Amino acid sequence: MENQFFIDSEFLSPEALEKKHRLETDPSFRKNCMEYLPGMEQISSDICEKVMEQWKTYDDSNYTAKEVKAALEHKTCSVEDFKALLSPAAEPFLEQMAQRARQETSRHFGNTVYLFTPLYIANYCENYCVYCGFNCYNHIKRMKLTMEQVEQEMKVIADSGMEEILILTGESRAQSDVAYIGEACKLARKYFRMVGLEIYPVNTEEYRYLHECGADYVTVFQETYDVEAYEKLHLLGHKRVWPYRFDAQERALMGGMRGVAFSALLGLSDFRKDALASALHVYYLQRKYPSAEFSLSCPRLRPIVNNNNISPMDVGEKQLCQILCAYRIFLPFVGITVSSRESETFRNGIVKIAATKVSAGVSTGIGDHESKYTGKESDGMQGDEQFEINDDRNLETMYQDIAAEGLQPVLNDYLYV
Amino acid sequence: MQEKDKLIIGGHEFTSRFILGSGKYSLSLIEAAVKDAGAEIITLAVRRANTKDQENILDYIPEGVTLLPNTSGARNAEEAVRIARLARELGCGNFVKVEIMRDSKYLLPDNAETIRATEILAKEGFVVMPYMYPDLNVARDLVNAGAAAVMPLASPIGSNKGLATKEFIQILIDEIDLPIIVDAGIGRPSQACEAMEMGAAAIMANTALATAGNLPLMAAAFRQAIEAGRAAYLAGLGRVLTRGASASDPLTGFLHD
Numbered sequence: 001m002e003n004q005f006f007i008d009s010e011f012l013s014p015e016a017l018e019k020k021h022r023l024e025t026d027p028s029f030r031k032n033c034m035e036y037l038p039g040m041e042q043i044s045s046d047i048c049e050k051v052m053e054q055w056k057t058y059d060d061s062n063y064t065a066k067e068v069k070a071a072l073e074h075k076t077c078s079v080e081d082f083k084a085l086l087s088p089a090a091e092p093f094l095e096q097m098a099q100r101a102r103q104e105t106s107r108h109f110g111n112t113v114y115l116f117t118p119l120y121i122a123n124y125c126e127n128y129c130v131y132c133g134f135n136c137y138n139h140i141k142r143m144k145l146t147m148e149q150v151e152q153e154m155k156v157i158a159d160s161g162m163e164e165i166l167i168l169t170g171e172s173r174a175q176s177d178v179a180y181i182g183e184a185c186k187l188a189r190k191y192f193r194m195v196g197l198e199i200y201p202v203n204t205e206e207y208r209y210l211h212e213c214g215a216d217y218v219t220v221f222q223e224t225y226d227v228e229a230y231e232k233l234h235l236l237g238h239k240r241v242w243p244y245r246f247d248a249q250e251r252a253l254m255g256g257m258r259g260v261a262f263s264a265l266l267g268l269s270d271f272r273k274d275a276l277a278s279a280l281h282v283y284y285l286q287r288k289y290p291s292a293e294f295s296l297s298c299p300r301l302r303p304i305v306n307n308n309n310i311s312p313m314d315v316g317e318k319q320l321c322q323i324l325c326a327y328r329i330f331l332p333f334v335g336i337t338v339s340s341r342e343s344e345t346f347r348n349g350i351v352k353i354a355a356t357k358v359s360a361g362v363s364t365g366i367g368d369h370e371s372k373y374t375g376k377e378s379d380g381m382q383g384d385e386q387f388e389i390n391d392d393r394n395l396e397t398m399y400q401d402i403a404a405e406g407l408q409p410v411l412n413d414y415l416y417v
Numbered sequence: 418m419q420e421k422d423k424l425i426i427g428g429h430e431f432t433s434r435f436i437l438g439s440g441k442y443s444l445s446l447i448e449a450a451v452k453d454a455g456a457e458i459i460t461l462a463v464r465r466a467n468t469k470d471q472e473n474i475l476d477y478i479p480e481g482v483t484l485l486p487n488t489s490g491a492r493n494a495e496e497a498v499r500i501a502r503l504a505r506e507l508g509c510g511n512f513v514k515v516e517i518m519r520d521s522k523y524l525l526p527d528n529a530e531t532i533r534a535t536e537i538l539a540k541e542g543f544v545v546m547p548y549m550y551p552d553l554n555v556a557r558d559l560v561n562a563g564a565a566a567v568m569p570l571a572s573p574i575g576s577n578k579g580l581a582t583k584e585f586i587q588i589l590i591d592e593i594d595l596p597i598i599v600d601a602g603i604g605r606p607s608q609a610c611e612a613m614e615m616g617a618a619a620i621m622a623n624t625a626l627a628t629a630g631n632l633p634l635m636a637a638a639f640r641q642a643i644e645a646g647r648a649a650y651l652a653g654l655g656r657v658l659t660r661g662a663s664a665s666d667p668l669t670g671f672l673h674d
Contacts, residue, residue: 110627291492291518293521333521412464413462414490415500415503417490417496417500
């Protein structure tokens with residue numbers, strides 16, 4: 001697993017290359033990923049302990065068809081039931097799980113599907129996460145939009161009819177600091193009803209500041225709850241500090257944000273255990289912060305066709321569907337977001353079962369909405385994309401497609417108060 | 418009887434005793450609620466109305482229908498007050514349904530914050546209809562705070578589980594002089610009918626219609642059930658025995674002195 005992601009850029013200096021290789025091969029050269037860096041706030045919380053206790057003891061081979069059937073019969077899905085639904089023993093029950101999930105989705109969300117679009121405003125990054133296109137050793141076009149450019153991008157997106165935006169940056173405090181992100185949030189409030197953030201984790205008071213600037217929803221992906229795997233995948237930078245990342249959502253809620261979103265990048269480690277931990281992270285935080293809103297996403301590493309041996313932990317569509325159904329049955333009230341990394345067919349299918357939010361009109365590049373939305377040649381620089389998307393439908397097409405499925409596309413169901 | 422039997426909320430008269438709740442909206446639902454269920458009041462979530470062009474629910478509302486904006490999304494009294502004022506600015510009128518939830522899982526109302534918001538909004542001239550967990554003391558506080566009606570939940574919102582809080586709703590009906598409007602959880606016409614027989618002033622529902630197989634038919638069924646329940650209440654229910662039977666000829670009829 002360790003080496004499948006390593007890529008050396010020909011643009012690196014011999015010194016940089018040497019450091020990179022040493023980070024990759026010599027664990028003693030890497031910082032302790034459980035130790036906080038200076039400036040990182042440490043909150044007092046028992047959530048992590050609760051989640052990780054369950055993560056450690058979960059053995060999916062303990063569950064059989066009997067437990068799965070019982071879980072599907074129970075009116076309320078317990079943690080044990082959820083573990084059964086996530087296990088391989090539940091795979092033959094996928095259709096029953098989907099039926100149940102659909103009922104729960106309909107009960108809590110009716111037939112609505114929410115739409116949003118992400119906006120990347122900077123792609124500088126100080127981390128070396130071996131699987132990520134934005135990582136600091138990758139030679140890509142780096143860019144940070146000026147506020148004029150941010151506003152121009154927002155105007156183009158708002159003109160398309162979109163009312164909810166998710167602002168993203170690479171993880172660089174130096175290049176895109178909290179004040180810079182705050183200014184972008186203030187602009188976003190002018191053009192959108194709902195402003196979400198997917199940025200590097202920050203301290204409570206910084207979340208409070210960003211909330212005052214207009215942001216109200218914070219997404220942080222833990223990538224994996226498996227600390228041992230995490231340590232081998234996040235070799236450098238503040239992101240390496242696993243517990244600071246884990247507590248990000250709680251700090252965001254303490255800072256006044258209305259809602260928080262979670263996910264593991266399924267496939268980095270045992271995806272069933274990561275799915276369990278992601279959902280329990282929501283479950284325990286909800287009990288502590290009952291008025292907050294919660295949502296789960298589901299990025300995944302895909303299997304390579306005809307070659308299951310390379311990455312046996314990769315997640316296929318059926319397995320992803322199983323996870324999403326289990327999420328829905330266990331946490332009927334949470335939002336489930338499915339990104340444009342998934343195909344049109346998968347997204348059309350999953351919104352009828354479990355998903356409540358999809359992106360449309362997506363670009364993961366920097367500063368290219370105008371050219372992508374209007375076809376107008378861009379006169380400025382554009383930053384490279386974080387990953388390639390699979391479903392490139394624009395808002396109008398997505399809106400029509402959802403309506404054609406008998407569902408109700410919703411652009412906004414939110415008030416900033 | 419039916420002609421004079423009006424539902425009066427904050428000085429406004431209504432003939433229909435079915436109120437469409439918010440939540441699962443669609444054009445066809447609103448049409449069925451008005452045409453087939455006879456709704457004269459339609460709840461509107463301000464957070465959903467807070468939108469641009471193509472989506473606006475305000476466009477769906479037929480003329481002559483009273484809008485009842487709700488404060489869904491509010492987590493405390495201050496937020497509810499702000500949302501109510503925004504609704505008034507948006508041109509939604511003076512009615513407001515106070516909904517305050519500090520729980521994203523069950524969406525149960527926060528009674529204490531609801532009393533506070535009711536007091537503030539009533540003073541500002543709103544016709545306040547608070548959604549609450551059925552508690553007699555709270556209902557009395559709401560009356561004193563200036564509520565125009567009291568809206569206890571029947572069971573968790575969206576659950577279609579019917580009158581889980583029946584005994585407590587009955588106490589409110591017996592003790593509170595304002596209209597008691599049963600809100601949330603009514604899943605079947607028979608449950609609506611039962612609440613009306615108990616003396617509820619009106620029924621609010623949404624999910625029961627929205628998730629029905631045939632929307633207009635279910636809407637009509639609710640109308641009939643509510644009318645039947647109301648008529649039964651006005652007629653005065655015959656006695657109902659909980660066990661045994663009662664001979665129509667008394668067993669002691671042979672006694673002479």
